[in-house]
Amino acid sequence: DGGITQSPKYLFRKEGQNVTLSCEQNLNHDAMYWYRQDPGQGLRLIYYSQIVNDFQKGDIAEGYSVSREKKESFPLTVTSAQKNPTAFYLCASSLQMTGMAKNIQYFGAGTRLSVL
Amino acid sequence: AQSVTQLGSHVSVSEGALVLLRCNYSSSVPPYLFWYVQYPNQGLQLLLKYTSAATLVKGINGFEAEFKKSETSFHLTKPSAHMSDAAEYFCAVSDWTGNQFYFGTGTSLTVIP
Numbered sequence: 215d216g217g218i219t220q221s222p223k224y225l226f227r228k229e230g231q232n233v234t235l236s237c238e239q240n241l242n243h244d245a246m247y248w249y250r251q252d253p254g255q256g257l258r259l260i261y262y263s264q265i266v267n268d269f270q271k272g273d274i275a276e277g278y279s280v281s282r283e284k285k286e287s288f289p290l291t292v293t294s295a296q297k298n299p300t301a302f303y304l305c306a307s308s309l310q311m312t313g314m315a316k317n318i319q320y321f322g323a324g325t326r327l328s329v330l
Numbered sequence: 331a332q333s334v335t336q337l338g339s340h341v342s343v344s345e346g347a348l349v350l351l352r353c354n355y356s357s358s359v360p361p362y363l364f365w366y367v368q369y370p371n372q373g374l375q376l377l378l379k380y381t382s383a384a385t386l387v388k389g390i391n392g393f394e395a396e397f398k399k400s401e402t403s404f405h406l407t408k409p410s411a412h413m414s415d416a417a418e419y420f421c422a423v424s425d426w427t428g429n430q431f432y433f434g435t436g437t438s439l440t441v442i443p
Contacts, residue, residue, distance in 0.1 A: 255435060306374075318364070318379060319431055323371075324373050
């Protein structure tokens with residue numbers, strides 16, 4: 215089955231530690247996205263990538279980093295500079311066909327990150 | 331920039347009653363509009379989407395939404411609520427490029443037996 219796989223489902227971070235959240239998709243989608251979800255705030259865009267080896271900052275990129283070395287993979291690193299990392303992180307992907315009606319975002323099941 | 335406003339962060343309905351979740355968007359050009367549903371500790375699932383083909387859009391699980399350009403609204407409805415409809419619902423908008431999506435803050439639906 216095609217889809218988006220996020221791992222791990224739960225992750226704990228110690229103070230000063232960098233942690234990496236995995237996102238893999240086998241939908242052959244061009245674009246991938248990372249969102250942060252906090253209670254009552256909806257989804258906020260962290261980073262997105264439209265093609266391999268290229269990515270753009272979203273609204274809340276500070277304290278996070280990403281890479282896009284392969285089309286199917288878009289890992290997110292939460293660095294020690296992110297002082298309030300506790301949240302639910304969602305990865306999404308979509309086709310990139312400008313002006314077409316296929317620009318639907320499909321989501322993974324999420325990773326819940328907590329600070330020890 | 332695009333934006334979406336969902337009125338009411340919490341909505342409670344009785345089982346069998348009408349569900350109405352409100353969404354208003356701001357856009358200078360006809361957008362693409364979406365409703366997603368999220369169950370606890372899960373990702374978002376697409377309920378339905380508006381892409382200018384028809385103003386009344388039918389989605390999964392008996393939900394539908396009507397695009398009203400004059401009111402810049404895209405409210406989600408279901409004639410009869412079921413216990414399994416209890417979840418968080420998000421309205422989203424993208425521009426014609428589809429490069430970015432903008433999500434509302436969500437509405438938590440509670441269904442009372």
